[in-house]
Amino acid sequence: MRIMRSVGLTCLVSALCLHAASAGAEQLRASVVDQTGAPVVDAVVYAMPIDMKVKAPVSKRPKAIIDQIKRRFVPLVSVVQTGTAVAFPNRDNIEHDVYSFSPAKRFELHLYHGVPAKPVMFDKPGLVVMGCNIHDQMIAYLLVVDTPWFAKTDARGQAAIDNVPGGAYRLAVWHYRMAAAEQRPSRDVSASASAGEPAAFTLQLESE
Template sequence: MMADRQSVCGIPSPRRAGQCMLALLISASADPATGMGATIEARVLSSDGPVANAVVHATRTDGESLPRPGNPEAVMDQRGREFAPHVLPVLAGTSVRFPNSDDTRHHVYSFSDAQTFELQLYHGETARPVTFGQPGVVTLGCNIHDWMLGYIYVLDTPAFARTGADGDARIKSLPPGEYEVSVWHPRLVDGASPQARDATIDESGTATLSFEIEVSPPRDRGQRGFGDRDEESLEEAFDR
């Protein structure tokens, strides 16, 4: 359970997108999950409650670097004619596999500047992996099922986590030090992320933060196209 929060920013106006809201608490208790290393815990909320699929990421601000895995890999599946997970955060340089667990073929592609690619009609494990080398947002679509929409958020830091349905994310086993913590979500109103937060954590310490963001309503599965508006073209949606 997250620590109790106290307001330090006040309550924002209803339409001020991406304003940081609540408390930043720093505690020195050991990480109960691992018993070692520092942890950043974040809760992401909107006016409607907890926000799932937000990416919480941290970078060092004290001049130190974070260790990076040698050959990072990740999976973006397709299940129930949806991308799973809906949002996949990865470190730049990660090789992502695109298995198709459905009983129909998919045709996955992206027009995004950070990565343009196409995986033509396939099912099972036949699609080649794609390496994402440039940080940025990669919007995914399926050329057969118009409603399918997913995101790969490519980061230049290995310290990140995605929020669950409870709005909570935990970045574990971090070296002690000073960090800047940011939040991204694909439905941020006007694309504006909340103000980044600073956190200083000791060895085996935990930094607990809370953000409030403003997000647009999720797309209805029956809506064609990838944008917020029915008349928006695929190219316009990917350019946003």
């Protein structure tokens, strides 16, 4: 099966604000809407530090789960830090064959029930698009980023990144319906209690 998807969406990322969550840590918040003002669900917002190093996870135990339920991947969109192991339990009463041809991670979990013996380690940043060799309608998106500070927008188009240490960051936004996954709008901001006006992004994308 070849995973192909016509993509498109025009959206506005607005009201990106920073405020103190606790002493020594901040919270980054974002609101994402489309060109009609409707909230955008499952947009990923992540913060890359500019002046500090990020520690990669060291545990090989699964830190994230992508389920297979009623012939669908749940969740549709996931985001993890580079070096994270992900489990792929099959909760259906039929077998699935999960695979990806994406450059960031090529893998295949051959026909199986239950939980595979080993999780899949995602050790390169980038977008991983997954499917099932048996059920063509099944598709999922995993964005692997070189940072532990990320969040997805909810049904209201809202996202919050908690416990961000003070410092300079590059905020980026991605959505699976963007025309080009590599074109992620970004803005440099300072995570501090005295941060200035909220940063705002306007994205011009194609309709679906």
